[in-house]
Amino acid sequence: MSSGATAPAGTGPRTIVLPGTGTQTRSYTLPPGIYQYVQSVLVHVDATAAPAVRPTLRVKEQSGVVIATKRQGQPIPSGDTGTATWALRLVDEPSGPGPNADCTLGYQGVGADVPRVFGTVTGDPDVTPNRTYAPLTLTWKFTAGRSIFASVANHEGYDINAILARAVICNLATGAFQIIVGNNVVVPANSTATLDWTFQTSGAALLNLAAPLLPTVFVTGIYAISVSINVSP
């Protein structure tokens, strides 16, 4: 049984308003002995300290079996507050890839001098240890209003080196550059976004968008770097 509130049986409120519990979920249980036809569900969300979120409505019948789920097509952006509504006779808002849709950029072999571009995967690269590499640039374009944040994934079978990156947006209309600070930025329309990667010798794979570092020599071993960019609408 969920911890959601239940309206008293026998009462007839048309609108039930429940405060949040300080968590990411909130439930409402239809009262016993009463038939209520749900016409709308609305939540107020505080995402000021969260990434972009697309709330999901889940419906369970009395037995606990989930009989329907519906996720919002558009997100409430990171750092923002907002509302999410589910109502009858609405249509889905346009949506794109979810926050965890990987757009794999390809492999950058430690040993290759040519940067990989978006969508290109050329197979497992040969790697050469003890080499110093110049920063590489990966470029891609997004449609208006898309937010980006980057994550780094380990490549199976390889020890992944640490990757530090800086993201820069160029507005093609104005020529203005914006250096991204933080991990979730909305890319304006008609822009390109460039991720400058640099490398260091040790540490867990991580993404640091705050400041780039100069490349250093790798220790002996085999490395492969797999990068994915998560795109949310």
Place this chain on the structure above:
Amino acid sequence: MPTDVSAPLPDLDLRDQSILTVDTGDANAIITKLVIHVSQDIPAEALAQLPPLLAHIPVGA
């Protein structure tokens, strides 16, 4: 500036004690308020008085 998003509500005929749950999907995205709008309440015993709308009608009845 607050952002408002919306989506269709599954049009379901729910029995009493069905549970509606909203999950933001991230522990740091907090739900501060839940608002449910429902039709007029109908006591279950009142519904029991109605004939079943989809009942089988015997031949000759």
